[in-house]
Amino acid sequence: MNGASDAAGMADMVGTAGMTSTTSASNANRGNGTSVWDAVVGQPIVPALQQTVADASASLDGAPSGSMTHAWLFTGPPGSGRSVAAKAFAAALQCDSGGCGTCAECTDVRNGTHPDVAALVTEGLSIKISQVRELVPKAALRPARGRWQIVIVEDADRLGEDAADALLLSVEEPPDRTVWMLCAPTAEDIAPTIRSRCRVVQLRTPPSDAVATYLSTTEGIDKRTATFAARAAQGHIGRARALATDENARSRREEVLKLPFALDDLRQCLDAAASLVDAAKADAERHCDALDAREVDELKRALGAESTGRKPRNMDAAVKELEREQKLRRTRVQRDSIDRALIDVLALYRDVLMLQLGVRTELINDEMRASLDRLARNSRAESTLRRMEAIGQAREALMANAAPLLTLESMALTLREG
Amino acid sequence: MAARTVDPLVPVTLVVGPETLLAERAVAAVVRAARRAQPDADVSEVTGSEMTAGGLAEHTSPSLFATARVLVIHDVQNVPDAVGDALVAFAHEPVDDMYLVLVHPGGVKAKKLLERLRKAGVHEVKAERLTKADDQVSFVRSEVHHAGGRIDEAAARQLVEAVGGDLRTLASAASQLASDAPSGVVDQQLVGTYFEGRADVKGWVVADRAVEGKTGAAIEELRWALQTGTDPVLVIGALATALRTLARLSGAPRGVRDADLARDLGVPPWKIRILRGQLRGWTPAGLARAIRAVASADLAVKGGVNDSTHALTTALVRIDEARSG
Known part of the structure; x- marks a missing residue:
């Protein structure tokens, strides 16, 4: 497997550097309030991804592909919203207007029912090779309805060595319209053979005020609870949501903090x-x-x-x-x-x-x-x-x-x- | 063993139990008895699943030559229902000079058939596993006795400890010892000459020695345990449990009744006295250090160190240091 590893030749930490440096207009995504990007909290990389979506859209009409590529790796600490970002990106790619959040494409991706967006989620300790083998033929298909055939692998750090090998060939040279999106805490969690095929999107721990704002605007949680939850969750969005909405989670936390x-x-x-x-x-x-x-x-x-x-x-x-x-x-x-x-x-x-x-x-x-x-x-x-x-x-x-x-x-x- | 004391030659013998050595012996006893009665007795062995009602009829119908016949059906739990019925019918009305031996490995399969056969009054031989050390010891003693020798309790126990609980091995060891003993008396020295070492050392034995401060003995037991294939993780678990229980006991308020204490610690009531004995010599700080030593050994073993024996031995030594303060 390793022998063929440089064929695609588009390993891209360079791309990452380019992307993360585009941090200036961080609030551009909070425009109209319905975009799929709203769920991506406190990530300055969003405008760069939006640019990529525009490039991708143009490339379908024959323009050069720009920053669009066929394999993406979303990294970031737990709770920073890796899979949410990947899903938003997927929706934006499928959507005619770059992720409006209201059209059929966007809703279907959000609900996980889009025929051209497959997601591999595992609840076990590792992703099994049989799961990967089911996914790979799907990645070889042309999109049935949308613009791209997208395969999202959440928890790609749970790919075992053999499972990663099974994935490699497809991630390396997928058909024209296929896009792989892998999610993992850090790029080092992924086998180097796979990592080198992906463009890395690095997410950061969202600042707690961004999380608080997100909780109060989109989930309708009162300001005080949202602020407390965001602070206590230390930038872990899912945990913040749990702390804000679930009485049980709050009392568990109080219990735990008595320990010292x-x-x-x-x-x-x-x-x-x-x-x-x-x-x-x-x-x-x-x-x-x-x-x-x-x-x-x-x-x-x-x-x-x-x-x-x-x-x-x-x-x-x-x-x-x-x-x-x-x-x-x-x-x-x-x-x-x-x-x-x-x-x-x-x-x-x-x-x-x-x-x-x-x-x-x-x-x-x-x-x-x-x-x-x-x-x-x-x-x-x-x-x-x-x-x-x-x-x-x-x-x-x-x-x-x-x-x-x-x-x-x-x-x-x-x-x-x- | 029961088969040796009563006359084994009855129309139907039912051998029930998972211990194959005892089952084989019961079968052999019937065959031997049949041959003794009639030297040209005809013996056939089949397995339950290949037995048909017709086949059984063929075997059990009176023979033209009027020889005695023994039919052994292994795995009788697999016989078709029709054969089962025929067997029960035979048990009620046996045929002269025809001896059936039905071997059932225990368990729930074909339980009904067993019940019906029992009701028909067949002779049943149990072939249960001997799991208790005492039973194994008396098994060894009777084996040696049957082989024409004598062995005392201590020597028999030593043999069980060295060989383990497998009856087949014990039986062959016993007969070997009996025939090699100069005057037929098997003593501890002779056992020691042939069988050295220990089998079946459990993790909790190591743990008990360790918390009692008998570190040398603990290390010896540990080596035997690992040598005979005990998982290091189990030893760690035993050590952790032993120390945890002691630590909880040491922190228990005074004046609590033993029964309540036992419930609190999750041990049987009789264990409390032993635990109090083990607790002597420990300080809370020492217990804390010992628990931490076991935790780091656990991590070492799980983290795949090359030598889990070394990790465990180190833990035992550190437990000893923690105990002596």
Whole structure:
């Protein structure tokens, strides 16, 4: 595979540099209020993408393609809206007027029903090669209705090596009208063979006022809640939305932020770790239980379990396979939930550190200033740093598949010692 | 074993259970008894799935030459329904000089057939797995005894620890020892000469030794455990659980009844006394250090270090240091 790697020869970090430097007119996208770009929050790169859409549109009429190309990689920190940006871009490409947000093309892309926009979303721990193999023939088709045949791979960082190889040939030299859009946290998360075929669109963590404005204008959330949610979510749009709309998420967060104040003895540390794990399990149950049951039902029905009255052959094996995947998904949900909690705790210590160092900056947890002050007075900046380090190590360990309870216990004990 | 004590030659013998060695022996006992009664007895073996009602009739109808016949049906849970009915009918009205041996591997399949056969009063031989160490020890003792030797409890236990719970291996080891023992007496020294080492060391054994401060023993058990294929992750889990339980016990308020304490810690009530013993010698700070040592070993093993034995040994040593303060 690697041998053919330079054939296309349009590897493009250069393109990125060109694009990210076009940051001047950052508010141009908040014009008429209905554009598909409205969902892309606080990203100065939008005008450049709009220019690309214009180029692409012109190229269909025979003009040179300009900044349009056939493979894009959207990178940015979690919650910066990678897949939202990719979808907006896809809609804008399909739309006659560059992403009006109201026409059939735009609505269909938004609803995920557009025949020429396929999205590969995974809820499992990795994208399987069989999923990629289903997608590749689709990418070889001409668009049925729209202007382009677009394939979006969300979570492209979850492509395994073999899955990435299966994708490579198509990403490298797709048919004229096909556009690939991959999304990943950083370009380094993608196999170099694929990365080098893509033009990178780098998103940034949206500033919290942009997130707050987005929440209050498009989701109709009151200003105060929106500001709080945006600040607490630290630029993670989805998390901000959850905090703003979901009472449960808010109380979970409050619960988590009590953790640093309840580490007085060994038992409390262990309890704190256990409650984090239990809450994550509860999250996973809430998220997965109904979904799992429905998927199993659907699979059984698809295999004809109810219609024929006889148990279809191989049904047990298929159900078992599905359940195995569901277990992986549950692991991922659980792990993500713990990670979110750890980020919140990390932000709290970050605030403490700011206070200890006398940095005048906005506190992420401004509403609990009094307790933060107390925590800051009772320890030194060095130990705050050590604590933050311990949280970081715990997050890394969890990503490396360490036992959650044990890791969190170890972290809580380190937090206690400082 | 039961097959040896009663006369095995009955019209229908039902052998039920997953332990193949015992099942084979039960079958062999019937065959041997039949041959003893009539040296030219005719023995045929079939599996349940290939048995047909006609085939069974052929086997069970009176023979022209009036020889005794033994029909062994393996996997009797797979016989077609018609054959099952015929078997039950045979059990009710046996034919002279015809001996059926039905082998069922246990489990729920064809449970009804088993019930009907039992009701018809067939002779049943159990071939259950011997999972308890005590049962295995007495198995070894009876094996040696049958091979014409003698073995005491301690030596038998040593053999079980060295060989593991597989009955076939135990049986052959027992007969080898019995025939090699100079005067028929198998002692610990003789067992030690032939069988060294340990099988089936569980993670919690390592953990128990470690928290008790017997680090040397813990490391030895660890080596055996890993050598015999115990997953390092299980050992980590056992260590973590042991330390966690101790840490919770150490933080438990005074004056709580043992039963409540046991529920709180998630252990059976009798374990509390053992745990109190293990807790002696630990300080809260030491437990904290030990837990962290296990956590870093966990990460090392999961992160794919070359040598998980080394990571675990280091953890044990650090637990020891944490305990002695």
